[in-house]
Structure formats: C-alpha cells, structure tokens
Amino acid sequence: MNIKVKYFAIFREATGVDSESISSSAATARELFAEARKNYPGLEKYEAALVAINDEMAGWDSPLNDGDEVLFFPPVAGG
C-alpha cells in the first residue's frame, strides 16, 4: 500500500526529508517507524514521541490503510 510520511523538526533534519510517498507493508504506525529507522540511520538514536494519522493524533498500534498520511513527531516542546 501507498503511505505518505512526513517528518518534523529534528526528524526532518535527521532524514533530510520533510515528506515522502512510500510503498510499505507495515501493518501499524510502529512498524512504519521501524522501517523508517532502517532507511534513515540518522533516525535510530531518536525515540518518536507522538504519531498522527490523517491529521489525528494516533496510537503506535493504530492500523495503517492505503493512502494514509502518517506524521512522525519528535518529542514536542511548546511554550
């Protein structure tokens, strides 16, 4: 299935990518992030704090569907 992935802040700097469309067989957001870490060794030292799917905050075990947009957020620091 096709998934659009977006990386933010330090994840964008670590991957050198802000957005990409990929073909993946990952069943969950957790599996997709594990794939991303393999593709971009720069991501390995970071734990993702939050994930969103189609502009809704989601759990790491949320299932993925064809056409989903998955957003990987590093630890946030507002305020």
Added chain:
Amino acid sequence: MKEFRVSAEPINSSELQRSLNDAASGACVVFEGWVRDHHEGRAVLRLEYEVYTPLAEKEGLKIIAEACELHPFNKAVCIHRSGLLEIGECAVWVGVSSAHRDEAFKACRYIIDQAKVRLPIWKKEYYAEGDAEWVNCQRCAEHGARDGQELKHA
C-alpha cells in the same frame, strides 16, 4: 468563547485580555511564556518554533474543552507563536476568565501544561556559542502525565 491559534505575528497581550471580559466573570488569570536568555546553563540568543498548525489548532481546542470540563470557566484563549523569536518576546499566551478565581487558576494551569506536552510544536534554541539544538521538554512531560490522570478521574 474558546479560542486557540498559532500566530506568526507578535502577541498583543492587552488586546487578548480585553477579549476575556465577561459580565459573569469575577476572575481573570493570564499566563505568558517568554523567551529566556538561558537554558540549562547555556546563553540563548533566540528561539525558533516549528508548528504543525492544522493539528496544533485542533488539539489546542481539545485541551481548552477538557479544561472547561474539569474547571468550568466562561472564556479562554491560548495563542502560540511560530517562527523566530527574540529574547523577551511572548511565545505563548493563555488567558481564562471565570466566575471565581479557583477555576481560572486551575484551567489556565491545565491549558499551559497540556499545551507543552501535546501540541505538535518544536523549539530550537540558538546559543551564544553559535550552535543550535531542538529542545526536549522532559520535565513538562511529567506534569502532563499527572494532569491526564486527573481528567480520567473527573
């Protein structure tokens, strides 16, 4: 009135405070987060906020609705800056008006604590030595976890 916005422009505190005026309110609590010139012993020159606005605004409104459920108030506004900020600028503004002070204090505290741990906002500090780092706000995360428990038991 419940309002959450991301702003690329400077925050106008007095104008925002007037928007909280309400005949039924006897209390108004405002919290301002300012850009500080140091962090963990390092001299900071300026900050940059990256914000994923579509989700920040959606989640920000959820936080304000939760605060109202926990500590009923009349009006609340939260504005968070994006982009480059200089020392002394207001980075985040939270204001709550309510009938009595207790709700306004507690709702204001809930909104700022949750905003710091849940909104897709990232802070990059630029240091006097010339380097820059994304900040991970661990202490705030502990606060947020506590307040989340509070909501579940409400």
